[in-house]
Amino acid sequence: MDFIRVLLHDTTLSFALEIVLRCIVMYVLIILVLRFSGKRGVRQLSIFEIAIILxxxxxxxxxxxxxxxxxxHAVIVFTVILLLYRFTTYLMMKSDVIETVLEGRPMYIVRNGLLIVEDIKQEKYxxxxxxxxxxxxxxxxxxxxxxxLLETDGCLSVLPYSKENxxxxxxxxxxxxxxxxxxIVNHHYSCMLCGQTQLLSSLDVQCSRCNCKRWAESKLDCEH
Ligand SMILES: [Zn+2]
Incomplete structure (x- = not known):
């Protein structure tokens, strides 16, 4: 086995540099595609970690x-991708604007038992x-x-009310x-679009919060 061939084959310096350039382009491309696909990370993985894996x-x-x-070749690719990753994390640490552009920000899905419909529509969930x-x-x-809250890594953080609330x-x-x-008279109904909960005189009443007319029977009791 010729170790020099295994390590270098016929790599020239200019091809090594070309790999560096290719890595930079591909890394940026992968980040852009993931960012603009609208989805956030895949459960605990940020788009940057997915970019690295890809x-x-x-x-x-x-x-x-x-x-x-x-x-x-692999050594060059690994080094460049790692440096790019470190560089993007560094930029995000230094600048809130860059962080928001690249990673988005946490988004309220529910506030005080009500769905934040406008924000949900923005996300592709x-x-x-x-x-x-x-x-x-x-x-x-x-x-x-x-x-x-929908976190930037795609996880949903839930803060429940204490039992008495x-x-x-x-x-x-x-x-x-x-x-x-x-x-059912004197029963609570909840708007199926925004979660608004109220007593109804008829099932044709519009939701006072979002004008929707689809009502589901509300719940109060829960096992947990
Ligand atoms: Zn509503």
Whole structure:
């Protein structure tokens, strides 16, 4: 085995520099695509960490079994990507503007048991996704939730009310999140779009908060 060939193959300095340039372009491209795809990170992974995984994926794999891909290429790719990552984190630490542009900012989804509809529309998440996240955190209805925030890494932080402060709220389990068909007098109803909860004189009443006319029976009791 010729170690020099394994390490260098026929790499010239100018090709090494070309790899550096390619890395920079690809890194920026991956960040841009991920950022403008609208989705935030994938559960605990920021878009930067995903960018690293994507960038390094084939750089790590190819030299393992292609005999004409010398290790030095992978070494250059790893070094450049790592430096770019450190550089972007440094920039984000130094500048709030850059941080917001690249990473977004935490966004309120629920405030005092009510959904922040405008903010939810901006994110490319559906109610199903939010409700699923909240269900996993043992939330049964929005009357239990003081705040829910979508973090920049895509996680949902939920701050529930203490037991004695729980109010009537919009149910988020599929069996209960459905349009009411008959009015029960003196029963609370919650707007299915924004979570507004009120007593109704008829099921045709518009929601005072968002003008929607779809009401679900509110919930108060919860197991947790
Ligand atoms: Zn509403």
């Amino acid at each position: 960038s390094l994926g084939s750089a790590a794999g190819d030299p393992m079994f292609y005999d004409d891909v010398p290790l030095i 559906s109610y199903d996704e939010f409700f699923a996240e909240m269900r996993q955190q043992k939330i049964e209805h929005l009357g239990q939730v003081k705040y829910a 729980i109010k009537w709220g919009l149910p988020i389990f599929p069996d209960d999140y459905k349009q009411a068909e008959e009015l």
